[in-house]
Amino acid sequence: MTETPTWEQYLSANRDRYIKELLEFIRIPSISALPENAEDVQAAGRWTAGRLERAGIENVAVLPTGGHPVVYGDWLHAPGRPTILIYGHFDVQPADPLELWDHPPFEPEIIGDRIYARGASDDKGNLMSPITAVEALLATEGSLPVNVKFLIEGQEEISSPQMEAFLANNRELLACDLAVSADGLQWSPDQPQIEVGARGMVALQIDVQGPAIDQHSGLYGGIIQNPAQALAHILASFHDNEGRITVDGFYDDAAPITLEDREMMAGPPFSEEELRARLGVDELFGEPDYTPIERAWARPTLEICGLGGGFQGDGEKSIIPSRAMAKISCRLVSDQKPEEIIRLVKRHIARHTLPGVKVEISEAKGRATPYLMPPDHPGNLAAAKVLLELYGKQPFVTRSGGTIAVFSMILDQLGVYTVGLAFSHEDENLHGPNEFFRLDSLDRGQKAYVLLLHELAGGLYPSVA
Numbered sequence: 001m002t003e004t005p006t007w008e009q010y011l012s013a014n015r016d017r018y019i020k021e022l023l024e025f026i027r028i029p030s031i032s033a034l035p036e037n038a039e040d041v042q043a044a045g046r047w048t049a050g051r052l053e054r055a056g057i058e059n060v061a062v063l064p065t066g067g068h069p070v071v072y073g074d075w076l077h078a079p080g081r082p083t084i085l086i087y088g089h090f091d092v093q094p095a096d097p098l099e100l101w102d103h104p105p106f107e108p109e110i111i112g113d114r115i116y117a118r119g120a121s122d123d124k125g126n127l128m129s130p131i132t133a134v135e136a137l138l139a140t141e142g143s144l145p146v147n148v149k150f151l152i153e154g155q156e157e158i159s160s161p162q163m164e165a166f167l168a169n170n171r172e173l174l175a176c177d178l179a180v181s182a183d184g185l186q187w188s189p190d191q192p193q194i195e196v197g198a199r200g201m202v203a204l205q206i207d208v209q210g211p212a213i214d215q216h217s218g219l220y221g222g223i224i225q226n227p228a229q230a231l232a233h234i235l236a237s238f239h240d241n242e243g244r245i246t247v248d249g250f251y252d253d254a255a256p257i258t259l260e261d262r263e264m265m266a267g268p269p270f271s272e273e274e275l276r277a278r279l280g281v282d283e284l285f286g287e288p289d290y291t292p293i294e295r296a297w298a299r300p301t302l303e304i305c306g307l308g309g310g311f312q313g314d315g316e317k318s319i320i321p322s323r324a325m326a327k328i329s330c331r332l333v334s335d336q337k338p339e340e341i342i343r344l345v346k347r348h349i350a351r352h353t354l355p356g357v358k359v360e361i362s363e364a365k366g367r368a369t370p371y372l373m374p375p376d377h378p379g380n381l382a383a384a385k386v387l388l389e390l391y392g393k394q395p396f397v398t399r400s401g402g403t404i405a406v407f408s409m410i411l412d413q414l415g416v417y418t419v420g421l422a423f424s425h426e427d428e429n430l431h432g433p434n435e436f437f438r439l440d441s442l443d444r445g446q447k448a449y450v451l452l453l454h455e456l457a458g459g460l461y462p463s464v465a
Contacts, residue, residue, distance in 0.1 A: 007136040011446050018132050019110075019439065021051065025090075025124050026108045026117045032068050032091035032158050041154045044090040045069045048127075048152050055135035057150060063170075065162035067365075068154035072173065075134070076147045082460050083147040084453065085174060087406065087418065088127035088182035089156035092119035093431045100433035114436040121428040123183045125437035127152065129423070129445025130182050137450060145457035149176060153406065156183065159201060159366020160405040167406075167413035177460050178379045179410050180452065182445075184422035187268065187396055189438065192387035194380050195420045197297070197372040197399035198407055200332035202342050203305075203364035206234065206349060207325045210357050214310075214319040221320060225356025228309045231324040234359075237352040238302050238328075243286045245302050247348040250341065255334035257290070257298050264375075265293045268396040278427065297399035301331045302345070331403065338367040368405035371418075379419035382455045386421075386448050421448055 005013065030044035031037040045062045048071045052060045057073035068091060076083070095105035095118045103109050108117035115125065130150075137144055151174060153163060167174065187193040210227035211220075240246055257265075270293055272284060286295045295301075309324025311317035330341055346361055353359050373380070375397050387395045400420075407418045423441035424430065 004140055007133075007140045007450055008447070010136045010140050011132065011443070014132070014136075015443070018128060018442065019115075022115065022120075022125060022128050022442070023108045023110075025051075025128070026115070026119050027106055029095075029106045030091050030119070030154065031094050032155050033094055038068070041068045041091055045071050045152075045154050048090050049073070051131055052150060055131050056138035057134065057148075063166075065153075065155070065166045067162040068158075070154065070163075070166060071152040072150060074147070074149040075138070075144055076149075078144060078147045078457075081146045082177040082456055083149060083175070084456055085149045085151055085176035085179040085410075085414075085416070086130045086182060086449075087151050087153075087179055087410070088130070089123050089153045090127065091154045091157050092122070092124070093157050095433075097433065102434055105433075105435075110439075113439045115439065116434055116436045118435055120437035121424045121435055122430040123156070123422075123424075125442055126182045126184075126422040126424055126445060128442060130180075130449045133446045133449035133453070136446070137453070145454045148453070149174065151179075155366070156404065156406065159203070159364065159368050159403070160409065161365035161367075163406050164409045164413065167409050171413060174414055176414065176416055178456065179414070179416055179418040180379070180383075181404065181407070181418050181420045182422050183404055184420035185400065185424050185426060186422070186441075187398065189425060189440075190391065191393060192391045192395035193268070193398045194375070194384055194387070194395045195398050195400045196375050196380065197334070198370070198404050199297075199300070199399075199401055200336065200338060200368040200370035200408070201329055201403040201405070202332070202338045202367045203327065203329040204342065204345060205325060205327050205362045205364075206231065207323060207360045207362070208234075208309075208357050209323050209360070211320065211322050214322050217318040217320050224320065225354055226320050227324040227357050228321055230354045230357045231307075231309065231326055233354055234349055234352045235304055235326060237348070238304075242288050245300070247302065247344050249344045250300065250302070253335045253337065253340065254300055254332075255298075255336075257294055261298060262294065264397055265291070265297060265399075268293070268398060296401040298333055300333050300336060300341075303329050303331075305329050331401065332368075332370050334370045334372050336370060338369060342367075366405060368403045369408040369412075371404070371407040371411065372399075373411075373417040373419075377417055377419070378460050379417060379456075382460075383419050383421050383452060386451045386455060389451060390444055390448055421445075421452060423448070
């Protein structure tokens with residue numbers, strides 16, 4: 001009789017297959033922000049659903065949201081045990097600027113121990129870990145230590161605009177005792193972390209219209225308002241010279257950083273010199289009353305993310321452009337409400353609009369409420385125990401400066417917190433050219449999910465409600 005392998009042996013024996021599957025997954029250009037890639041997002045959803053079925057997950061379905069789809073699946077044969085909702089996403093960021101990639105972004109290349117491609121790290125590489133971990137357990141042990149549901153979306157990179165309604169309409173289907181996210185970061189390849197918070201976000205586009213068409217700058221310069229200059233006036237009004245946001249009321253609801261918060265944020269080692277070198281900047285910049293980590297984790301921002309207007313080609317074309325545009329985003333912290341920030345920014349823009357132009361403001365479909373959970377939540381304690389076993393070090397307790405919109409939605413609609421257990425790193429060029437994922441992070445992630453599911457079998461309190 002052939003002896004059944006352990007889950008560790010199973011994962012090791014199938015490693016090459018998992019990597020081949022990941023490369024196949026990455027080749028799907030599932031860019032949720034671009035309408036021309038909508039079918040690719042659907043294709044990535046179908047791929048994900050098929051992979052869940054091959055892993056042994058039941059009741060798998062690609063579910064509509066009114067936008068990009070959600071993939072659901074479950075395994076519910078552990079009576080009396082907790083139900084864990086595993087979250088991730090199969091959509092990716094746009095790949096531009098393409099000229100800065102060393103190879104086509106959706107033709108993954110393995111160089112050393114790294115896969116280079118758009119979506120390799122955020123989030124397709126991470127997403128493979130819980131799927132293959134569940135497969136290994138079912139193949140070797142015939143069951144899971146807890147009940148498991150998968151919630152994998154195709155719109156995270158556009159702030160999950162339909163997910164709030166989807167969660168509200170599917171509370172019974174998605175009912176669980178804890179959510180665990182396969183989207184997130186570790187501190188470094190040899191140091192784990194538990195992220196207990198993420199900033200919220202809103203995004204706006206400002207369109208400034210002047211003359212009906214571009215006009216000769218010699219004939220009409222000094223006679224009509226230049227939309228590009230009017231836009232620059234608005235954008236320059238958003239901050240003072242030290243980086244403080246000057247929008248009236250912007251900071252009013254922002255939760256203050258407590259002494260306890262400051263002590264927590266001062267715990268992880270931080271080298272300003274190393275950060276400057278990695279980012280390629282001469283100095284850091286921001287509100288002077290806060291440390292760089294405090295600004296990144298617990299202070300709100302207003303950033304100009306894109307600009308356009310006028311002649312962009314080589315050489316000279318002397319015109320007054322008919323229009324100019326800018327895209328801005330605001331990261332929000334605890335107690336700030338997206339709708340209030342939008343109102344304040346719109347009011348500020350109106351107050352700083354110069355005569356002779358018309359301004360239109362459009363909101364991005366997605367917005368996100370800030371998220372914060374107790375560091376001593378049982379889910380965090382279980383994840384910390386797993387990370388200690390994997391790394392041989394206690395994880396840092398941190399917050400994320402980024403945004404995962406669905407965390408606060410899950411808390412509001414399902415009444416449970418979301419624990420982060422993902423293995424990307426900040427240096428992997430997430431959202432930028434030459435994104436990559438370390439293959440040993442796939443190995444570590446698989447083991448982490450097996451260990452976490454066993455750890456959670458002991459039970460959790462059911463909700464925060």
